[in-house]
Amino acid sequence: MKILIADDERPARTRLRHLLEQSDSDVHIIGEAENGDQVLEISEMFQPDIVLLDIRMPGKNGLEICKLLSAFSIPPAVILVTAFDEHALQAFDAHAVDYVLKPVHQQRLDAALRKAIIFQTARKLETSQQSTDHIQRTHISVKDRSTLYRIPVSDIIYFKAEQKYVVIRTDKLELLSSESLKNLEKEFGGSFMRVHRNALVSLNAISSLEKHSNGKFYIHFNSVDDEIEISRRHRLAARNWLKMNGNQGAA
Numbered sequence: 001m002k003i004l005i006a007d008d009e010r011p012a013r014t015r016l017r018h019l020l021e022q023s024d025s026d027v028h029i030i031g032e033a034e035n036g037d038q039v040l041e042i043s044e045m046f047q048p049d050i051v052l053l054d055i056r057m058p059g060k061n062g063l064e065i066c067k068l069l070s071a072f073s074i075p076p077a078v079i080l081v082t083a084f085d086e087h088a089l090q091a092f093d094a095h096a097v098d099y100v101l102k103p104v105h106q107q108r109l110d111a112a113l114r115k116a117i118i119f120q121t122a123r124k125l126e127t128s129q130q131s132t133d134h135i136q137r138t139h140i141s142v143k144d145r146s147t148l149y150r151i152p153v154s155d156i157i158y159f160k161a162e163q164k165y166v167v168i169r170t171d172k173l174e175l176l177s178s179e180s181l182k183n184l185e186k187e188f189g190g191s192f193m194r195v196h197r198n199a200l201v202s203l204n205a206i207s208s209l210e211k212h213s214n215g216k217f218y219i220h221f222n223s224v225d226d227e228i229e230i231s232r233r234h235r236l237a238a239r240n241w242l243k244m245n246g247n248q249g250a251a
Helices: 010-020 036-046 063-069 085-095 107-128 181-188 230-245
Strands: 002-006 028-033 050-054 077-082 099-102 139-142 149-150 157-163 165-169 174-177 192-196 199-201 206-211 217-221 227-230
Touching: 002 010, 002 036, 010 028, 010 050, 010 085, 010 230, 028 227, 036 050, 036 063, 036 157, 050 063, 050 107, 063 077, 063 085, 077 085, 085 099, 099 157, 099 174, 139 174, 139 181, 157 181, 181 192, 181 199, 192 227, 199 227, 206 230, 217 230, 227 230
Parallel strands: 002 028, 002 050, 050 077, 077 099
Antiparallel strands: 139 149, 157 165, 157 199, 165 174, 192 199, 206 217, 217 227
């Protein structure tokens, strides 16, 4: 399961990362956040299954963030981390599945992870059963003049809104679709990242994040020479993705 680490102190994040890497639970770290706004931004982008969330952070505290995360369409299971045991009742009131005390120990963290995994697996199963009529497509059909193309979603590099249409880009094709970017994001948000109000890019297609002389940042891709501008509010999530996948991206 995908997990996000959130703590305003780097040593604390480093320790949690080490404990997660030593854990026998099946989790994959997708990023780190050092304040509440970053937690919300990264969670919106990458939809983590579990968030390890420190209670005391600058801006919105962990309890406030936990309540906001619970309003997501598929909320992550939140494990609150605190140095003070008096927050236990507040943690459950904020819809956390568990809380662990600092300093965090391996055995206690593993127990909390098992609880979160069971909780999130059951939640996903329930959501899946409630939406069997909205199964995510593996292909998108697009008609171009007299030809009907059936494009594998795994081949799509990006969707980009242009006037009344959305450009669907693969390494061989560039086609126009009448589908809305909003609906495409809702359906494929787990594998595509919004990088601008007019663009979604495939996470697997990103190669780098580069700054141009005009001060703007652009996404570059593995298989095509195209570039897509990335807005300031989405830059952190892109950097996190590149870092977690062995590419530091832009400085």
